[in-house]
Amino acid sequence: GAVVSQHPSWVICKSGTSVKIECRSLDFQATTMFWYRQFPKQSLMLMATSNEGSKATYEQGVEKDKFLINHASLTLSTLTVTSAHPEDSSFYICSAGDSYSTDTQYFGPGTRLTVL
Amino acid sequence: KNEVEQSPQNLTAQEGEFITINCSYSVGISALHWLQQHPGGGIVSLFMLSSGKKKHGRLIATINIQEKHSSLHITASHPRDSAVYICAVRWIHDKLIFGTGTRLQVFP
Numbered sequence: 230g231a232v233v234s235q236h237p238s239w240v241i242c243k244s245g246t247s248v249k250i251e252c253r254s255l256d257f258q259a260t261t262m263f264w265y266r267q268f269p270k271q272s273l274m275l276m277a278t279s280n281e282g283s284k285a286t287y288e289q290g291v292e293k294d295k296f297l298i299n300h301a302s303l304t305l306s307t308l309t310v311t312s313a314h315p316e317d318s319s320f321y322i323c324s325a326g327d328s329y330s331t332d333t334q335y336f337g338p339g340t341r342l343t344v345l
Numbered sequence: 346k347n348e349v350e351q352s353p354q355n356l357t358a359q360e361g362e363f364i365t366i367n368c369s370y371s372v373g374i375s376a377l378h379w380l381q382q383h384p385g386g387g388i389v390s391l392f393m394l395s396s397g398k399k400k401h402g403r404l405i406a407t408i409n410i411q412e413k414h415s416s417l418h419i420t421a422s423h424p425r426d427s428a429v430y431i432c433a434v435r436w437i438h439d440k441l442i443f444g445t446g447t448r449l450q451v452f453p
Contacts, residue, residue, distance in 0.1 A: 273433075338386070341386065
């Protein structure tokens with residue numbers, strides 16, 4: 230079946246640094262990828278929709294200058310948390326749908342970010 | 346009020362029991378997903394439904410579009426079924442709206 234990978238799976242960084250998270254669709258092309266964050270024991274919250282070759286669409290309340298999204302190819306989207314602070318500590322998950330079939334969303338394994 | 350509500354929030358069962366998790370939604374949707382999230386965080390898509398019923402192994406998912414309700418059933422539950430089960434509805438532009446999840450623990 231289709232696979233979505235994320236890298237890194239976990240990262241610990243100091244406050245003020247920037248962290249890049251990659252989301253790759255391994256065996257299919259994805260014109261659209263989604264980025265979510267999840268706080269402990271809470272549901273996933275959509276942060277933004279990443280569109281290949283164009284600007285991402287951010288959900289209300291999500292700072293686009295804080296969470297930079299780049300979708301440079303049909304198999305890769307990146308989320309950069311700029312000037313990270315402890316409140317950015319969370320579990321970040323991406324998902325992607327096959328460009329030829331929007332029936333199923335495939336989820337990445339997630340990236341746990343801890344900002345000290 | 347959440348647009349997608351799940352019940353129960355927490356569920357414990359003995360191995361072998363039949364389990365039902367419910368999902369009700371209030372928005373118009375094109376599809377509904379049932380997802381499984383294990384303690385490590387990884388999410389697996391179990392089903393995508395737009396009508397009727399689907400079965401995969403011991404898992405059965407049903408949806409009633411008119412009533413805006415879906416159920417996930419697990420037959421002959423096993424401790425390895427312990428996870429958080431999340432209902433997510435597909436909305437405009439393929440966006441997913443997530444329920445708050447049902448935490449299932451199955452004891453041997």
